[in-house]
Amino acid sequence: MPKPRKQQVSVEATPYYHCVSRCVRRAFLCGTDTSTGESYEHRRGWLENKLLELPHTFAIQIAAYAIMSNHYHVVLYVDSEASKLWSNNDVVERWHSIFKGNLLSQRFMRGDELNKADLARLQIYITEWRSRLTDISWFMRVLNESIAREANFEDDCTGRFWEGRFKSQALLDEAALAACMAYVDLNPVRAGMAKTPEASAHTSVKARAEKAKSTKAANHIYQQPKELLPFAGNPRQDMPQGIAMKLTDYLELVDATGRIIRDDKRGYIPENSAKILDRLGLDEDRWLSMTQNFENTFSTFAGNEGKLRSVCERMNYRRPPGLNRCRTAFG
Structure with missing residues (x-):
């Protein structure tokens, strides 16, 4: 059974993560469907443009990527220190660039006067949004949802375009x-x-x-x-x-x-x-x-034995997953 994402991601252990997302069934991300001859090559540009656009919003950068016919790979770098330097205005502006926010945040950005209770409530939202903007799950969610909507609109259909979970590997x-x-x-x-x-x-x-x-x-x-x-x-x-x-x-x-x-x-x-x-x-x-x-x-983690044991101990794993493979690969 897959482990919760919070048990697979520890920015304290490593800021680097390899993520893979695949299309469901015969859905085509890009390339040409050999059974119908229909080309979906233009979707490769959709994904690449969106992928390279999101680091302007998130405190996450792209180290490597490759966009294939029915899946893509990306190596992400989580820059958690950068998000700590954002002002409240920065956080709300970034969040509003991808979501509508709420009435409080919209009033805040308009410069409306807010009472103490409203400001306290807004601060809760801002803290949550700051956290989400350094979260690879939210990064992948925003990326995948936008491509799925465009692809389903083009195909005139509804339903899942991506598999339910993206695969994540921590690079230690x-x-x-x-x-x-x-x-x-x-x-x-x-x-x-x-x-x-x-x-x-x-x-x-x-x-x-x-x-x-x-x-x-x-x-x-x-x-x-x-x-x-x-x-x-x-x-x-x-x-x-x-x-x-x-x-x-x-x-x-x-x-x-x-x-x-x-x-x-x-x-x-x-x-x-x-x-x-x-x-x-x-x-x-x-x-x-x-x-x-x-x-x-590799499964959840990739790195030398010492790093693997240290991370798993910190994250309360009973035993390090893929220990023998990491030991063999990284000596």
């Missing part, structure tokens, strides 16, 4: 994050939809590669796509917010891995990419295994 350490991001970015390559990562449409790796080609300082955080969580370079003191890795190293590693997966053989990983694997504590075989089967290899 740097190695798990890197492997999961590569797994997500290489989805179209594994599915035969693209020959190379940078040619795979509607993916984060394509957006990062295109931006990198147009700038002389690809590793500078301000020269990377604004819609995505930047790569901040190798770990060091006073690091800016971002993924602890150089963008160019990551792109080379994903490209090399994509060639291996596409050729269905172990192949050769360039020397500079191998250095990243050494720093992450991974050998080539474990890396290739994870980047091909990450979603099915």
Whole structure:
């Protein structure tokens, strides 16, 4: 039986989460239905635009994504510290950008005078909305509901478009994050939809590669796509917010891995990419295994044994789920 989402998400343990949402039955998110010949390719743009729009509202950023024919993957970064800096006005404005709010919040934004009781009640709403705007369940809910409404309107039908629950995996350490991001970015390559990562449409790796080609300082955080969580370079003191890795190293590693997966053989990983694997504590075989089967290899958590045991103890798990797999994968 699936565990409640609150038992799967702990921002104190990790801010990174891999989420997957799939369509029900034969519903098509994108691509072409081979049985009818009807194309739904334009829906890929709907989802990508909405996905990259929501971080302007939520305290959640996008680290990686890939939009497939009947499902999509996204790696989310929960920036809970950012939401603490929002004023009450900021919270209400953000909430009103996706929902109507209520009479109190509407009066507040109009500048109407509120008595003490109204202000106290409004503060309760604002506290709740601030929490929801840092919640991956609410992020996925807003994203999925908007796409479902558009798709059902276009199909002239009602009912479920997505499966009831999205899948969530907590990425507990740097190695798990890197492997999961590569797994997500290489989805179209594994599915035969693209020959190379940078040619795979509607993916984060394509957006990062295109931006990198147009700038002389690809590793500078301000020269990377604004819609995505930047790569901040190798770990060091006073690091800016971002993924602890150089963008160019990551792109080379994903490209090399994509060639291996596409050729269905172990192949050769360039020397500079191998250095990243050494720093992450991974050998080539474990890396290739994870980047091909990450979603099915791990259940709720992915990371080294120490991190897994620590998180599960904090969240009152009787035993760490997937302990043997994490131990094998991350040594």
